[in-house]
Amino acid sequence: MAPTKDWWGSSPALGHSELQTTKAATAHAKRWNKRMRIYDPESKRCLNSVTLFLTPDEASDLGFSANDLADNPKKHHHHVSSSDCKTEITVAVHTPDNLAQFDEESKRIISEKK
Numbered sequence: 001m002a003p004t005k006d007w008w009g010s011s012p013a014l015g016h017s018e019l020q021t022t023k024a025a026t027a028h029a030k031r032w033n034k035r036m037r038i039y040d041p042e043s044k045r046c047l048n049s050v051t052l053f054l055t056p057d058e059a060s061d062l063g064f065s066a067n068d069l070a071d072n073p074k075k076h077h078h079h080v081s082s083s084d085c086k087t088e089i090t091v092a093v094h095t096p097d098n099l100a101q102f103d104e105e106s107k108r109i110i111s112e113k114k
Contacts, residue, residue: 037109046109055083062089069093076101 038047054062058080065078069091077092094102094110102110 037112039109046112052089058082062091065091073098074101 038050039045040047052062061080065080069075069078070093073093073095074097076094076098077090080089080091082088092102092106099107099110
């Protein structure tokens, strides 16, 4: 079985330098606020849950976007449109390294400790 990548994109440690890198990334991750946010821009508030009703194609598009962002966090967000293009989901991945790419409102939401 091939090693899987962790949240920071590093492979499981094999040598001393890789172990040190993994320890540093783990310590950094513990300081980073990793909570999921579900933000409603119309009401300007975060929600605790949301239900999505998707077609199979829309679910596939959402899955592709999430995987692409996990593999390439520098892209930082994708827009996933409904089949009829009347609704849209914005999916974003935040890391300490890409936070500067977000607008001020997004940075505030990501940084909240609540």
